[in-house]
Amino acid sequence: MTTRNYTVTGMTCGHCKASVEKEVGAIDGVTAAEATLSTGALTVTGDNFTDQQVAEAVDEAGYTVTPA
Incomplete structure (x- = not known):
């Protein structure tokens, strides 16, 4: 099992969070x-x-991600 961390830019609300997770x-x-x-x-x-x-x-x- 691997765990990786990232930074997402552009999330501003709960819907944003849910969209990324989905x-x-x-x-x-x-x-x-x-x-x-x-x-x-x-x-x-x-x-x-x-x-x-x-x-x-x-x-x-709809967002941007970079490795943390």
Whole structure:
């Protein structure tokens, strides 16, 4: 099991947080995705997922991500 941390920019509300968590949580191998609205932190846990997959999922949700 791998846990990686990222920083998401652009999240301003609960809907933003939920959108990011939903998109990232749908990645094959991801077992948990938790975003923190106040800090922009995103913690992703699972196996066999890549930073590129996370970036694409966050982009699909309408936000920008960088490794923390």
